Amino acid sequence: MTQANKNIFYVLMIFAMASWGASWVNAKVLSSYINEYEMIVFRNFFTIITLAPVLIYSKNYFYINKRSLLLCIVASILMIAYMKCYFLGTKYGTASLGGALVTTLIPINTFLLMAIFYKKKIQRKDVFALILGGFGVLTILHVWTFNIEQIFTIHNLYFLCGSVLWALVTIVSARSTKTSPMVFSFYMYVIMTIITSIFFVDFSSINYSSFDSIFWINLFIVSVISTTFATTIYFVGIEKLGANEVSTFIFLVPFFAISLSAIFLKEHISSSIIIGTIMTLFAVKILNNIKIIKKQRN
Numbered sequence: 129m130t131q132a133n134k135n136i137f138y139v140l141m142i143f144a145m146a147s148w149g150a151s152w153v154n155a156k157v158l159s160s161y162i163n164e165y166e167m168i169v170f171r172n173f174f175t176i177i178t179l180a181p182v183l184i185y186s187k188n189y190f191y192i193n194k195r196s197l198l199l200c201i202v203a204s205i206l207m208i209a210y211m212k213c214y215f216l217g218t219k220y221g222t223a224s225l226g227g228a229l230v231t232t233l234i235p236i237n238t239f240l241l242m243a244i245f246y247k248k249k250i251q252r253k254d255v256f257a258l259i260l261g262g263f264g265v266l267t268i269l270h271v272w273t274f275n276i277e278q279i280f281t282i283h284n285l286y287f288l289c290g291s292v293l294w295a296l297v298t299i300v301s302a303r304s305t306k307t308s309p310m311v312f313s314f315y316m317y318v319i320m321t322i323i324t325s326i327f328f329v330d331f332s333s334i335n336y337s338s339f340d341s342i343f344w345i346n347l348f349i350v351s352v353i354s355t356t357f358a359t360t361i362y363f364v365g366i367e368k369l370g371a372n373e374v375s376t377f378i379f380l381v382p383f384f385a386i387s388l389s390a391i392f393l394k395e396h397i398s399s400s401i402i403i404g405t406i407m408t409l410f411a412v413k414i415l416n417n418i419k420i421i422k423k424q425r426n
Contacts, residue, residue, distance in 0.1 A: 134369070141365055141377045144358035147349065148231075149384025152223035153392050154350035159219035161335075161343045164212045165328035172321040174351035179314050182360050188308040192315055196307040203300045203312075204319035206293055211320075213290030221283025222395045227385020229268050229284075231378070232408035233291035236261045238298050239415050245299070257414035264407030267400050310363055375416060379409050 158167055183189060192200065217226050236258065242248050250258075266272070269284055304312050325331075365374040382405050389395040 137361075137365065137368065140361050141374065142380065144361040145377050145380040146384045146388075147354040147358045148381045149227055149386075150388050151350050151354040152218055152227040152385045153388050154346040154354065155215055155218040155226075156223040156389075156393060157342065157346045158350070159215060161338055164215035165324050166334060167215055168208065168211050168324045169321055169329055170347055171351040171355070172317045172324075174347065175317050175355045176314065176321065178352050178356040179310070179317070179360075182356065183308075183310060183314060186310070188311050190311060190314070192307045192311055193305075196304040196312060197315065199300055199304050200312055200315045201319055203297050204316050204323065206297045206300065207316060208320055208324060210290050210293035210297060213286040213293060217283045217286035217290060219283075221281070221287065222389060223393055224386045224389035224395045224397055224401060225268070225283070226287050226290075227389065228382045228401050228405040229265065229287045230291045230294070231381045231385065232261075232268075232405055232412060233265060233288070234294050234298070235378075235412045235416060236265075236408065237291050237295035241292075241295050241299060253414055257411040260414070261408045261411030264404045264409075264411060267404030267407060269404075270398070270400050272400075310360065313359060379413075382409070 155167070162170065214226070214230070217230075239254070240258070243250055301309070301312060301316075362374065365377075386397055386401065386405070390397050
């Protein structure tokens with residue numbers, strides 16, 4: 129890939145991360161129109177019909193082996209639970225808190241679960257990073273105020289549970305073999321939609337007349353832009369640039385979530401959220417050996 133093409137792709141990656149950050153704002157807006165299960169169905173419907181052409185164009189098609197399909201079913205159930213936490217957390221809490229807390233906790237929780245399940249050796253730097261990340265999370269949650277009611281609010285619990293559930297989805301998805309990650313995601317969205325439609329959604333009770341332009345704009349962003357577009361760019365980025373370089377862009381997500389929440393939802397962004405987010409991001413950097421600035425070769 130030429131430097132000019134890389135620069136273009138960097139811009140696309142930044143836009144993709146911005147859309148992931150914006151998805152927290154979108155969920156907050158959509159929570160006033162539909163419930164969590166209805167959002168899963170509507171969001172996934174538009175994601176499926178826009179992701180299918182991408183799979184065909186990229187020649188990934190729709191092949192999935194039996195092992196991956198079973199893992200996909202497990203991941204789908206976990207993902208439904210995550211989406212419930214994600215949606216209700218933003219409904220009762222703030223999009224800025226969710227975007228900061230969940231997106232920074234996911235890689236930390238993934239590391240911890242991998243260490244537990246696969247007995248991964250934890251080095252000294254990892255211990256330092258985990259302690260730093262822990263203090264960062266406590267700072268985001270305003271634990272230093274020692275106000276129990278403020279710390280253990282329902283939305284904080286939803287966000288904490290959501291970060292663990294997404295980490296489990298990540299681990300389960302990683303066990304899939306001989307199946308493209310995009311294909312795996314496609315089937316996960318399909319299975320999620322089928323399960324949710326059968327067991328959790330009463331389509332006749334939905335107030336379709338309340339769906340105005342604000343609803344459709346936010347639904348389009350959260351399904352097509354934040355999911356189909358951003359996911360495609362992310363996976364292509366891993367293929368073209370490498371996982372380590374692409375992972376550095378993840379650091380932008382919480383800051384986009386925080387800034388967009390302040391702009392569009394007029395949310396108050398406390399200093400504790402900003403400081404705590406920086407601490408947890410630095411912990412993620414250490415845990416994953418991410419280099420933000422590369423040394424130039426002579």
